[in-house]
Amino acid sequence: MVNVIDTLEGKRPAGEKLRHPEKAHRPDQPIARKPAWIRVKAPGSPVYVETQKIVRDNKLVTVCEEASCPNIGECWSKKHSTFMIMGETCTRACAFCNVATGKPNPLDEAEPENVAIAVEKLGLSHVVVTSVDRDDLDDGGAEHFARTIRAIRARSPKTTIEVLTPDFLRKDGALEVVVAAKPDVFNHNLETVPGNYLKIRPGARYFHSVRLLQRVKELDPEIFTKSGIMVGLGEEREEVLQLMDDLRSADVDFITIGQYLQPTRKHHPVVGFVTPDEFKSYETVAYAKGFLMVSASPLTRSSHHAGEDFERLRAARAAKRGG
Ligand code: SF4
Numbered sequence: 001m002v003n004v005i006d007t008l009e010g011k012r013p014a015g016e017k018l019r020h021p022e023k024a025h026r027p028d029q030p031i032a033r034k035p036a037w038i039r040v041k042a043p044g045s046p047v048y049v050e051t052q053k054i055v056r057d058n059k060l061v062t063v064c065e066e067a068s069c070p071n072i073g074e075c076w077s078k079k080h081s082t083f084m085i086m087g088e089t090c091t092r093a094c095a096f097c098n099v100a101t102g103k104p105n106p107l108d109e110a111e112p113e114n115v116a117i118a119v120e121k122l123g124l125s126h127v128v129v130t131s132v133d134r135d136d137l138d139d140g141g142a143e144h145f146a147r148t149i150r151a152i153r154a155r156s157p158k159t160t161i162e163v164l165t166p167d168f169l170r171k172d173g174a175l176e177v178v179v180a181a182k183p184d185v186f187n188h189n190l191e192t193v194p195g196n197y198l199k200i201r202p203g204a205r206y207f208h209s210v211r212l213l214q215r216v217k218e219l220d221p222e223i224f225t226k227s228g229i230m231v232g233l234g235e236e237r238e239e240v241l242q243l244m245d246d247l248r249s250a251d252v253d254f255i256t257i258g259q260y261l262q263p264t265r266k267h268h269p270v271v272g273f274v275t276p277d278e279f280k281s282y283e284t285v286a287y288a289k290g291f292l293m294v295s296a297s298p299l300t301r302s303s304h305h306a307g308e309d310f311e312r313l314r315a316a317r318a319a320k321r322g323g
Contacts, residue, residue, distance in 0.1 A: 019098075019100040019101075020093070020100065020101055020264075020266055021101065021102065022093045022101055023093070023266040023267070024266070026266050028265040028266065029262065029265055029266070029267070029268070029269040030265070030269065031262050031264075031265060031269075031270075032262070032269065032270045032273070034261070034273070035273045035275075037275070037276050037298055038070075038259065038261075038273070038298050038299065040070045040071060040073055040074065040299065041071075041073035041074040041077065042073050043072055043073035043076065043077075044073070045073075045077040047076070047077045047078070047079060048073065048076040048077045050079070051076040051077075051079050051081055051122065052076065054118050054121050054122055055081060055118065058114045058115075058117055058118045058121075059114060060083055060111075060114060060115060060118055061083070061084045061085075061087065061088045062081045062082055062083060062084055063082045063083075063084040063099075063130050063303070064076065064081050064082055066084055066088055066098065066099045066100070067097065067098050067099060067263075068098045068263050069301060070261060070299060070301075071299055071301060071304050075303075075304065079122045079123070079124065080124070080303075080306070080307065081122075082128040082129070082130055082164070082302075082303040082306075083115050083118070083127070083128070083129050083130070084099075084130050084131060084132065085111055085112075085115065085129060085130070085131045085141075085144060085145070085148055086104070086107060086111075086131045086132055086134050086141045086144055087104045087105050087107075087108075087132060087134075088100060088132065089101070089102045089103070089104040089105070089132060090102075090104070090132035090133050091103075091104065091132070091133050091134060091135040091136055092133045092135065092203040092204075093202075093203070094191070094200060094201050094202070094203070094204075095199060095200045095201075095202075095267060095268040096191070096192075096200055096201075096230060096233070096260060096263075096267060096268055097263075097267075098263035098264065098267070099132055103136070104132065104134060104136060107137075107141070107144055111144070111148070112144065112147040112148040112150070112151040113151050115129065115148050115151065115152065116148070116151035116152045116154065116155040116156070117155065119152050119155065119156050119159055120155045120156050124156070124159055124307075125158070125159060125160065125307055126159065126160045126161075126162065126306055126307035126310050127152060127159055127160075127161055127162065128162045128163075128164060128187075128302070128303040128306050129145070129148055129149070129152075129161065129162070129163050129164070130163070130164035130165070130302075130303070131144075131145065131164075131165065131166060132166075133166040133167075133203070134166070135169075135203075138171070139168075139171055139173070139174045139177065140166060140168040140169075140171040140174045141166070141174075142168060142171065142173075142174035142175070142177040142178050143177055145163055145165060145177075145178045145181070146177050146178055146180065146181035149161055149163065149178075149181040149182070149183055150181055160184040160185070160307075160310055161183045161184050161185075162183060162184060162185035162186075162187055162226075162303070162306055162310065163178060163183045163185070163186060163187065164187040164188070164189065164302055164303065165178060165186070165187070165188050166188075167188065167204055167205075167208055167209050167212055168212070169203075169204065169205065169208055175212060175215060175216065175219075176219065179216055179219045179220050179223065182220070182223070183223060184223070184224065184310065185223070185224045185225075185226055185254075185306075185310060185313075186213075186216045186223050186224070186225050186226070187225075187226040187227065187228070187254075187302055188209060188212055188213055188216075188225075188226075188227055189209075189227055189228045189229070189302055190206065190209050190210070190227050190228070190229055190243060190247070191204075191228070191229055191230060192229055192230060192233050192235060193229070193235040193236075193239035193240060193242070193243050194206035194207075194239075194243070195235070195239060196233055196234065196235060199268070200233060200268060209227075210246050210247065210249075210250050211250070213225050213227055213247070213250045213252050214249075214250035214251065217250070217251045217252075224253045224254060224292075224310075224313055224314075224317070225250075225251070225252045225253050225254070226252065226253060226254035226255070226256070226293075226302075227247055227252050227254075227255060227256075228255065228256035228257065228258070228300075228301075228302045229243065229255075229256075229257055229258075230257075230258055230259065230260035231257060231258070231259060231260065231274045231282075232259050232260040232270050232271055232272050232273055232274055233260050233268065233270075233271055234271035234272070237278075240257075240282065241285060244285065244286055244289050244291075245289065247291075248289050248290050248291065252291070253291065253292040253293060253313060253317070254291060254292060254293040254294070254295075254309070254313055255286050255291050255293075255294055255295075255296075256294075256295045256296070256300050256301070256302055256304075257279065257282050257283075257286075257294075257295070257296040257297075257300060258296075258297065258298065258299060258300035258301050258304075259273060259274055259298040259299070259300075273298075274298070276297065276298065279296045279297050279298065279300075280296070282294075282296045283295075283296040292313055292316040292317055292320065293309060293312055293313045293316055295309060
């Protein structure tokens with residue numbers, strides 16, 4: 001299990017900034033012991049090390065590392081990593097997220113090209129690009145996303161591109177800029193049920209996020225839309241089913257549902273571990289509600305198996321249109 005013990009906990013090297021200054025005053029939350037069904041591959045295989053070197057050599061940031069993703073051993077051993085653009089410091093402070101909060105640096109103008117070079121070197125058939133929230137930028141970073149998509153297309157025209165974006169809240173016209181760059185998949189995570197927003201995702205608005213996904217489909221019906229949530233944050237099953245209906249009303253194609261894991265003692269505690277059977281049940285219901293693709297399991301993450309899932313998504317749409 002790759003759970004980073006946060007630098008809040010007293011082992012911070014001299015001069016290094018607090019990763020989550022806004023959480024420093026919070027009382028410690030006990031970290032629940034993980035059940036037997038949550039088992040992950042240890043990092044360190046030769047391909048893992050090769051992936052790590054390409055990431056470092058191109059000065060890239062990955063959400064795999066920044067979010068302490070439990071799947072990093074598996075994904076990097078298959079050269080699959082998710083690039084996080086626009087820096088490693090986020091302007092928001094969600095209660096579940098291990099990405100550092102603070103005032104970000106100016107954008108790195110060379111980053112779109114560096115991401116494109118890394119995609120080419122890794123030989124990726126499918127790439128996921130995400131970012132921190134950049135509420136400080138006039139367009140929320142939309143043009144930087146679009147530049148990155150275009151740079152990848154120029155170097156690797158056969159690579160399919162999935163973006164996992166922030167909500168661009170109060171940034172008129174930003175979404176349109178990203179959609180015009182034509183990613184193959186537009187992913188924006190709802191993260192949790194609406195009743196949890198104030199405590200889990202306080203800087204966001206649930207219906208704005210649903211509407212954003214709906215708008216992508218209105219602007220370009222060929223782009224696949226995708227959204228994900230974490231469970232184990234105290235939500236009721238009925239709330240998850242209602243959220244599925246909200247996403248289907250916005251014509252979202254693909255839903256991902258995974259278990260929330262607490263990154264540090266300062267983050268929101270795990271309220272419950274959802275069993276594999278309960279995940280299976282969510283999957284069955286979600287397919288019945290009309291999603292083209294569903295990934296629901298304890299270790300499901302937005303970008304886990306994204307390449308294989310994209311192929312299945314494309315096949316599912318083709319089958320539906322043919323039938
Ligand atoms: S699931 Fe996504 S974030 Fe986690 S290691 Fe894999 S690619 Fe990275």
